[in-house]
Amino acid sequence: MTGSPEYRPMIGLEIHVALATRSKMFCGCSAEFGAPPNTNVCPVCLGLPGSLPAINARALELGIMCARAVGGQVQARMHFERKNYHYPDLPKGYQISQYAVPLAIGGEVVLDDVEDAERRVRIRRVHLEEDAGKSTHSAETGHTLLDFNRCGVPLAEIVTEPDMRSPGEARAFLEELRALLRVAGVSEVRMEAGELRCDVNFNLVRSAAGDGLEGTEISEVKNLNSFRSVQRALEYEVSRHREAIRGGEPLVHETRHWDEERGITYAARSKEEAHDYRYFPEPDLPPISVDPDLAQYLAAQVPELPRARRRRFRNEFDLGSYDARALVSEAELADFFEEAVAEGADPKDAANWILGEVRGHLNATGDSLADLPVTPRMLAALLSLVAAGEISGTMAKDVWSEAVETGRDPVSSVEESGLRQISDEETLDALVEEVIEENPDAAEEFTAGKEKALGFLVGQVMKKTRGQANPQLANERLRKALRNGSDHR
Amino acid sequence: MRMSPEEVEAVADLARMNLDPGQLERMRSDLGEILESMKALDDADVADVKPLFNPAETDANVTRRDEVVESGIAEQFLASAPKREGDFVVVPRFVGDEEEKDA
Numbered sequence: 001m002t003g004s005p006e007y008r009p010m011i012g013l014e015i016h017v018a019l020a021t022r023s024k025m026f027c028g029c030s031a032e033f034g035a036p037p038n039t040n041v042c043p044v045c046l047g048l049p050g051s052l053p054a055i056n057a058r059a060l061e062l063g064i065m066c067a068r069a070v071g072g073q074v075q076a077r078m079h080f081e082r083k084n085y086h087y088p089d090l091p092k093g094y095q096i097s098q099y100a101v102p103l104a105i106g107g108e109v110v111l112d113d114v115e116d117a118e119r120r121v122r123i124r125r126v127h128l129e130e131d132a133g134k135s136t137h138s139a140e141t142g143h144t145l146l147d148f149n150r151c152g153v154p155l156a157e158i159v160t161e162p163d164m165r166s167p168g169e170a171r172a173f174l175e176e177l178r179a180l181l182r183v184a185g186v187s188e189v190r191m192e193a194g195e196l197r198c199d200v201n202f203n204l205v206r207s208a209a210g211d212g213l214e215g216t217e218i219s220e221v222k223n224l225n226s227f228r229s230v231q232r233a234l235e236y237e238v239s240r241h242r243e244a245i246r247g248g249e250p251l252v253h254e255t256r257h258w259d260e261e262r263g264i265t266y267a268a269r270s271k272e273e274a275h276d277y278r279y280f281p282e283p284d285l286p287p288i289s290v291d292p293d294l295a296q297y298l299a300a301q302v303p304e305l306p307r308a309r310r311r312r313f314r315n316e317f318d319l320g321s322y323d324a325r326a327l328v329s330e331a332e333l334a335d336f337f338e339e340a341v342a343e344g345a346d347p348k349d350a351a352n353w354i355l356g357e358v359r360g361h362l363n364a365t366g367d368s369l370a371d372l373p374v375t376p377r378m379l380a381a382l383l384s385l386v387a388a389g390e391i392s393g394t395m396a397k398d399v400w401s402e403a404v405e406t407g408r409d410p411v412s413s414v415e416e417s418g419l420r421q422i423s424d425e426e427t428l429d430a431l432v433e434e435v436i437e438e439n440p441d442a443a444e445e446f447t448a449g450k451e452k453a454l455g456f457l458v459g460q461v462m463k464k465t466r467g468q469a470n471p472q473l474a475n476e477r478l479r480k481a482l483r484n485g486s487d488h489r
Numbered sequence: 490m491r492m493s494p495e496e497v498e499a500v501a502d503l504a505r506m507n508l509d510p511g512q513l514e515r516m517r518s519d520l521g522e523i524l525e526s527m528k529a530l531d532d533a534d535v536a537d538v539k540p541l542f543n544p545a546e547t548d549a550n551v552t553r554r555d556e557v558v559e560s561g562i563a564e565q566f567l568a569s570a571p572k573r574e575g576d577f578v579v580v581p582r583f584v585g586d587e588e589e590k591d592a
Contacts, residue, residue: 021555022555022556022557023555023556023557023558027558027560028553028556028557028558028559028560029557029558029559029560030557030559036576037575037576037577038563038566038567038576038577038578039563039576040563041560041562041563041566042558042560042562043560043562046566054551054552054553055550055551055552055553056552056553056555057552057553057554057555058554058555059555060552079542079543084503086505088580100542101542136577137582138574138579141574141579142582143572143574143579143580143581143582144579144580144581144582145574145577145578145579146577146578146579146580147576147577147578148578276499276503278503281542281543282543283543283544285543286543286545286547286549286550286551287542287543287547288550288552289548289550
């Protein structure tokens with residue numbers, strides 16, 4: 001193999017995202033997740049004879065916004081098709097999907113922090129379809145249990161070109177896509193609710209004669225429902241394909257399933273992959289024309305996308321890429337941040353506070369920021385007290401926690417409780433003198449060169465003031481007093 | 490225009506039909522005749538005809554508002570299932586995307 005170029009992974013993804021509608025794609029059943037089994041069902045989604053589907057206008061709108069979020073070209077005219085296959089979780093015997101003319105063609109998602117370089121992942125197409133029911137295997141009886149609540153829930157399927165070059169990159173793409181979809185308001189993308197599921201296409205390739213590529217046969221791993229599984233399944237496939245090359249054993253183009261527990265993929269039975277979907281235009285649904293005005297209006301509804309916002313946060317507010325990424329990945333945090341800065345907060349302080357205190361609280365409680373009685377203005381006022389040295393960081397955290405619980409303005413809490421930090425030198429100097437007198441040993445140790453002793457003395461000042469002394473200033477004044485004292489002695 | 494026995498078998502498979510050799514041969518002959526009559530379509534001049542995806546070719550987008558309407562048939566549906574376990578419909582185990590750990 002000497003002289004041959006190295007093999008590298010080539011990865012493409014198909015992502016199914018549940019759209020944030022109230023009702024299903026083609027009927028009025030609730031699309032809500034988590035309802036008791038088989039409660040959101042009707043003749044349409046159960047495929048009963050004589051029922052007719054009707055297109056959910058909002059699903060179409062969200063699909064268009066989804067396509068815009070990934071830069072796709074929305075088609076002026078499109079139609080639905082039947083994808084025929086027999087599965088118990090699909091009562092009609094076909095899935096209404098799109099094939100010949102999808103909702104949108106083209107687009108790209110740019111990953112800006114991958115291996116310190118930009119990576120462009122091209123989007124091939126976005127189409128609309130309906131979800132199937134959920135089947136669960138009952139270990140007890142050996143049967144399959146069906147719940148049709150999910151059957152007919154609107155999905156956007158996003159298909160990428162095989163542009164990702166490592167499992168980590170595939171994961172980074174998914175994270176970026178999730179942020180995009182959330183910001184665009186297309187889907188809440190709750191992973192635990194199965195609102196994003198992913199199929200991966202994988203092989204190893206290397207350049208061959210001319211401009212061509214040669215590689216192993218493609219593996220398709222189906223129905224991964226967490227970013228971690230996507231990455232792990234791909235890592236497994238990388239080693240499996242590498243080993244096959246090493247051992248000179250041929251691979252076959254096949255569908256595989258991921259076993260989360262064992263951490264391996266395994267081949268689907270050959271019967272399952274003998275697909276012949278016999279797509280044809282859905283006769284029960286009229287074609288759809290997308291009015292250019294509507295498409296434009298919807299495109300305008302898509303707010304600033306994460307990548308642009310991150311860049312702006314870095315440039316305008318001088319944030320590091322970690323902070324910018326962390327804030328922008330949760331739109332409500334980013335909004336809160338911007339408003340706090342507009343109210344006069346220092347951007348870096350605000351970012352630290354929001355990513356520490358605020359996010360910590362939200363993660364711990366599962367609350368949403370909108371549920372909390374705190375405002376960006378409160379945070380800005382509090383941070384300026386800290387910046388001016390009027391209160392310590394610890395005090396700020398205390399009054400903030402109180403504000404989060406009760407909605408009490410943290411600045412008035414500070415005023416009323418007299419928590420204001422003692423930052424005037426005269427008051428502190430008097431206390432410093434007392435502490436030195438009361439702790440002659442420690443004072444002696446420090447002047448003898450033992451830096452550590454100073455920490456103890458600062459602690460004593462803090463104790464006397466019940467934490468209200470400005471610790472930095474106390475440190476300074478102590479140092480000064482001790483130095484003068486030893487000079488006198 | 491005769492289909493090969495393999496083609497007929499593949500179509501039967503897709504339709505979930507088990508055909509014995511006699512049925513298969515009869516089906517093959519029937520399908521051949523149907524395809525033969527369909528060949529008439531080959532004579533139509535479609536050079537100037539745009540593809541038509543739906544007979545109701547219209548610009549009036551027919552959609553419905555995103556509103557929840559309860560069908561009220563949930564209980565009736567479960568009651569009519571040949572086999573149920575709690576609120577689930579029970580079917581023989583099939584291979585696919587089932588999530589075994591949820592059970």
